[in-house]
Amino acid sequence: MAYSDKVIDHYENPRNVGKMDAEDPNVGTGMVGAPACGDVMRLQIKVSDDGVIEDAKFKTYGCGSAIASSSLATEWMKGKTLDEAESIKNTELAEELALPPVKIHCSVLAEDAIKAAVRDYKQKKGLL
Amino acid sequence: MSTCHFALFDLQPAFAIDLDQLAVRYRELARETHPDRFADAAPREQRQALERAAQLNDAYQTLKSPSRRALYLLALRGEHLPLEATVQDPEFLLQQMMLREELEELQDSADLAGVAVFKRRLKAAQAELEQGFAACWDRPAEREQAERLMRRMQFLDKLALEVRELEERLDD
Numbered sequence: 001m002a003y004s005d006k007v008i009d010h011y012e013n014p015r016n017v018g019k020m021d022a023e024d025p026n027v028g029t030g031m032v033g034a035p036a037c038g039d040v041m042r043l044q045i046k047v048s049d050d051g052v053i054e055d056a057k058f059k060t061y062g063c064g065s066a067i068a069s070s071s072l073a074t075e076w077m078k079g080k081t082l083d084e085a086e087s088i089k090n091t092e093l094a095e096e097l098a099l100p101p102v103k104i105h106c107s108v109l110a111e112d113a114i115k116a117a118v119r120d121y122k123q124k125k126g127l128l
Numbered sequence: 129m130s131t132c133h134f135a136l137f138d139l140q141p142a143f144a145i146d147l148d149q150l151a152v153r154y155r156e157l158a159r160e161t162h163p164d165r166f167a168d169a170a171p172r173e174q175r176q177a178l179e180r181a182a183q184l185n186d187a188y189q190t191l192k193s194p195s196r197r198a199l200y201l202l203a204l205r206g207e208h209l210p211l212e213a214t215v216q217d218p219e220f221l222l223q224q225m226m227l228r229e230e231l232e233e234l235q236d237s238a239d240l241a242g243v244a245v246f247k248r249r250l251k252a253a254q255a256e257l258e259q260g261f262a263a264c265w266d267r268p269a270e271r272e273q274a275e276r277l278m279r280r281m282q283f284l285d286k287l288a289l290e291v292r293e294l295e296e297r298l299d300d
Contacts, residue, residue: 036211038286105212112214
């Protein structure tokens with residue numbers, strides 16, 4: 001199956017690959033997986049005191065579409081408030097990356113990772 | 129609805145099955161249903177023979193693989209378990225992440241002996257999951273646990289595939 005140029009770009013030059021200290025009170029970590037393809041995705045955010053995501057990192061073991069979806073997600077999250085980040089939809093990621101129907105679940109995984117990271121941060125801060 | 133995969137091999141639905149016996153029975157059935165035997169038959173019969181051969185092959189591949197057998201057993205009980213659905217199983221996923229990182233390091237250092245050790249650990253982890261599943265899949269009260277173990281098996285399958293691919297690359 002052919003990947004779109006955008007997927008290839010994110011796959012070859014992934015943005016924001018890395019790891020943050022999960023114990024840091026200002027860091028939220030989302031860890032999700034998809035049994036169908038065995039993909040594992042970790043997405044982390046660092047949130048400023050005024051509730052803005054100042055940094056985002058990810059590490060994904062999976063196919064090109066899963067890597068591109070999480071790479072794009074970290075790009076989009078930076079500079080956003082938690083609410084704005086939480087409203088990022090998998091359909092927007094899939095559209096931007098021109099994912100074929102069989103790879104839509106990769107973008108769903110990225111959306112779920114965003115939500116899991118925000119939830120983890122909110123839990124730490126006693127906001128949930 | 130086609131015949132249950134287990135019934136095709138004269139087996140009762142169970143997780144613990146005799147794989148050698150399964151393979152023997154598969155070869156017998158494959159001979160009986162081989163489409164070549166229907167080369168002179170009417171087109172309708174030829175088509176049916178092809179369908180039977182395909183079903184037999186699908187059944188064999190499903191039952192042979194522990195993770196696919198586990199999924200099939202749960203599906204036989206009428207549970208629809210889409211594997212595309214996101215899993216949030218933090219402790220297990222964290223461990224998976226660490227194992228993938230470890231495998232990446234073994235790749236970078238081209239450490240074949242290390243890969244062999246990794247593979248043994250993976251096999252042990254798979255065996256443990258399979259034992260856990262065998263002990264709970266048919267107990268309604270432990271349905272959630274059985275589903276969780278089945279999903280974990282899929283991740284370890286993927287990891288095993290990556291180990292095999294790495295071995296091939298390092299062998300070259």
